[in-house]
Amino acid sequence: MILTAFYKTIITAEVILPYKRNPSWTHIYDLQDQESLFFFPANPDASLFYDLYAKGSPIDTFFAFDFSEDTVTAANYEGDFARLLGYKRFAEALLASEPKSYKEASSACKNKTRIWREFHYKWPFDIYPNLSRCADKLVYLDKKENIKDIIPFLNDNLDGTVFMEGTDDNLFLTWYSIQIYSTPRRNFVLDRVKFLMVSGIYKWWEKWFSRIRPKKLFPYYANWTRPKVGTLEKLDFTSRVVTTLKIWGICCGLCAVVGMVEISYEQVVHLLLAGMGLFSPKLVQGHGESLKCENGQSRVIVDTHGPSMLSYDSWTPCAFQIEKNPAVCQIRLDFMSFKTSSANTFGYCEEDRLVIFNSATVRDGFTTCGDLTGQHIYLTFCEDCSNTDFAFIPSPTSPIGSFLLRVTPIACSSPEIVPSHCLQHFNDTRGVVRSFDYPTQQQNSHQYTVCVGLKGDGGNNILWTPCSPEDGFPDSSPFNIVTIPRQTCDTDWVAINGDQRRCDKFPMGVGSIWKPFLINVNFNQEEIWPLPLGGGYASDASSCTAMAEPSGGLFICDWFSEPSPGTGGSCQCDLNPTYIVPGVDPMFLTFDADRDTIDLNYRLSVIFPYRSFRILLTPIHCSSSESVPNHCLQSFNGTRGIVRSFDYPIRRQTGQEYTVCVEPEGGGKQIVWRPCGPRDGFQSNSPFSITSVPSQTCECDKVWVGVNGDAPRCDKFPEYVRSIWKPFLLNVNFNEEEIPPPEFPEENPGDDNDEGASCVAIGENSGGRLICEWYSDPNAVGGSGTCMCAPTNPWMFAPSQDVGNIGFCLKYDVQI
Structure with missing residues (x-):
């Protein structure tokens, strides 16, 4: 009996007794104490309020509501009844945001944050989206008889949201009655009224008139007459x-x-x-296995169930095979202790080398060596690969035969995962980036990307500066990556996103606002750039020595005579040993990312009353696959597409700094950018016209468009620009000055003896950008005077005049 009663009470109580919802408040001023937001219906008969609501303009006066006068009366209450004092406090809060309409109430509540907003009956589909946000505290106030008609309309939904009528019926309570005067005899009117009420005829009339003449509330303008969602569909099965x-x-x-x-x-x-993908490296940190490659062992299998410590103690080649796990997309490789023979002068790892295969981050055969202690790399698994390998191949004569590495697998759903193109990734506001084996020897055939991705808001800008002796390398040059300076950086270079390539020297500081924060490193296959030798053949010592002169001292040529008389000799040329010094070509930079707060301000204004637009606003969930990086103003996910500047081909706009991203689903190996052609829909327009005056320097510092991995372009765009650097993006920088200020010619008019002809010539030589006039001095002798030039020609810079800056139109093609 006890078990039966207990089961009946615990298990079936909710089935027998339906769930009853009770409000958490008693009076309306309790909701005010809970900092709720109140909604009121605007007067439906006033066209002014309808026009304001239709345009999206807020209604500033509280007298737009029918019960505004009752609110003023409640605010002027001077008694000591507790509930009426609560109503007074609520009324003062409603009127506090409009001091003009509330002059007699307490001045202590004025200028507070407005706690009310407006609805309009003729816009019925605004009420449910605004009131159904259960996480917010929202209240709708209306007449009691209107609430009874509106609640069924709101509860007709599939979301399970339930709207309830309040319990405070005494707020602004008003009685309506019909006065019937007494008569000496039996009152016929009173008898008939009593008969109508008792018999139910009046009630029947009320229902009839409510059906044929309904109140023009939200249900009326929504053409809603009865519930459309069945009762069974709204049942709550959370019993x-x-x-x-x-x-x-x-x-x-x-x-x-x-x-x-x-x-x-x-x-x-x-x-x-x-x-299930339930993996987090932090959950199993410290429980990883230790694997060792010993003598006679050529391959070690490493799983990705947790971190692993990999050690090497041998003088034979050994490969570590990282097995791919469906829940793991990436590994982090930390060089705890790694110091092998460095690369030779030409940048080749001849004696010892670590080679990486089967990774989407770098190309197969990526090789490094030297002192890598303290460095780290990220390797992303290939989609069609079952494992990622890195092999250590030592030289038989190598004096070093040991190292220690830590492998940390990163789950696909982990917040620690980094973009697949980042070989190195830093998530601090300050850090040091070194090339591999710095400061001993630069290595060749390296093409990789270093990323800086800060947690939180990500920072506003980043500053890259060369390292100083305080960073731990006092005797090394912080930036020396080319042996002989060149006019163009096309062999060895370092490029910061939003900046030009740097090869010869690095400035004291390079700031960038372009996201993502990254630096592309490109070291070509030939570390020492071979300069040409002299042409022809050497027949004696003098001609042999002349062979080395065109190399600029890089080569030294000597003549070696044959021992037999009359047999001539040979001319042998070798590298100048003064250029071959260990430690040449290092690269060492530091970065400092500014993490100021990021504010987004928006303002919608109507300037042209006869213009119209339609904008499709699509919210994207944070966990959606459609989400794009926050630095991308525009994003394209197709392998081919067209990117245009805003308002192309009408007018290029100023004051714009933004990034266009290309993220195809298949990823892609490289991207090719080309100017648009006539087939792209712009037959008579230039595909690239962004500056009025071409820049005379290779540094486009005002108006430019830059492809990631390429130099900024301002004057013209090549036939095509190919880039392998990821992410695929296009940085656009349009400065705030559309038309550059005119320049005065170098000629000085001096004294003008020919009625100001030379002064007028200055304006003519400026191409119409200046208006110059000669003003003679009446008190001077000899025609002296002053030449005055206006800085701009108003006819030249009329608003209707087009100077040709129409923007750009580029099309891209991603090669999978």
């Missing part, structure tokens, strides 16, 4: 029976998991990783 079944199912699942763990621990871990 105790369902909850109990869920608990029972969870218990059964836990029992099954424990049983599987007892059977095979490794298999359970693999199922959790591959099937």
Whole structure:
């Protein structure tokens, strides 16, 4: 009996007794204490309020509502009744945001934040989206008889949102009655009224008139007459029976998991990783296995169930094979202790080398060597690869035969994952970036990207500066990556996103606002750039020495005579040893990212009353696959597309700094940018016209368009620009000055003896940008005077005049 009663009470109580919802407040001023936001219906008969609401303009006066006078009366209450004092406090808060209409109430409540907003009956589809946000505290106030008609309309939804009528019926309570005067005899009017009320005829009339002449509320303008969602569709199945079944199912699942763990621990871990993706390196940190490659061992298999410590103690080649896990997309490789023979003078790792294969981050065969202690790299698994390998190949004569590495797998759903194109990634506001084996020897055939991705808001800008002796390398040059300076950076260079390539020297500071914060490193296959030798053949010592002169001292040529008389000799040329010094060509930079707060301000203004537009606003969830990086103003996900500047081909706009991203689904290996052609829909327009006066220097510092990995372009765009640097993006920088200020010619008119002809010539030589006039001095002798030039010609710079800056139109093609 006890068990039956207990089961009946606990399990079936909710089935027998329906769930009852009770409000958490008693009076309206309780909602004010909870900092709720109140909505009121505007007067439907006033066209002014309808026009303001239709245009999206806020209604500034509280007298737009029918019960505004009752609110003023409540605010002027001077009694001591507790509930009426609460109504007074609520009324003062409503009127506080409009001091003009509230002159007699307490001045202490004036100029507070407005706690009310407006609705309009003729816009019925605005009320449900605004009131259904259960996370916010929202209240709608209207007449009691109107509330009874509006609640069924709001509750007709599939979201499970339930709207309830309030319990405070005494707020602004008003009685309406018909006065019937007494008569000496029986009152016929009073008898008939009583008969109508008692018989139910009046009630029937009310229902009839409400059907044929409904109140013009939200349901009326929404053409809603009865519920469209059935009762069964709105049933709440979150009952105790369902909850109990869920608990029972969870218990059964836990029992099954424990049983599987007892059977095979490794298999359970693999199922959790591959099937459910429940992985976090931090959960298993410290429990990784230690693997060692010893003599006679050519390959070591490394799983990705947790971190692993990899050590090498041998003088034979050995490869570490990182097995791919369905739940793991990336690994981080930390060089805890790694110091091998450095590359030779030509940048080749001849004696010892570490080679990487089967990674989407770098090309197969990426090789490095030297002192890498303290460095780290990220390797992303290929989509069609089952593993990622890195092999260490030592030289038989190498004196070094050991190192220690740490491999940390990163789950696909982990917040620690980095973009697949980042070989190195830093997430601090300050840090040091070094090339591999700095400061001993620069290595060749390196093409990789270093990323700086800050947590939180990401920072506003980043500053790159060469390292100083305080950073730990006092005797090394912080930037020396080319042996002989060149006019163009096309062999060895370093490029910061938003800046030009740097090869010869690095400024004291390079700031960039372009996101993502990254630096592209390109070291070509030939570390020492071979300068040409002299042409022809050497026949004696003098001609042999002349062969080395065109090399600029890089080569030294000597003549070696044959021992037999009359047999001539040979001319041998070698590199000048003064240029071959270990430690040449290092690269060492520091970065400092500014993490100021980021504010987004927007303003919608109507300038042209006869213009119109339609904008499709699509919200994107934070976890959606459609989400794009926050630095991308525009994003394209196709392998081909067209990118145009705003308002092309009418007018290029000023004061714009933004980034266009290309993120195709297949990823792609490289991207090719070309100017648009006539087939792209712009037959008679230039595809690239962004500056009025071409820049005379290679540094486009005012108006430019830059492809990631390429120099900024301002004057003209080549036939095509190919880039392998990821992410694929296009930085656009239009400065705030559309037309550059005119320049005065170098000629000085001096004394003008020919009625100001030379002064007028200055304006003519300026191409119409100046208006110059000669003003003679009446008190001077000899025609002296002053030449005055206006800085701009008003006819030249009329608003209707077009100077040709129409923007750009580029098309891209991603090669998968």
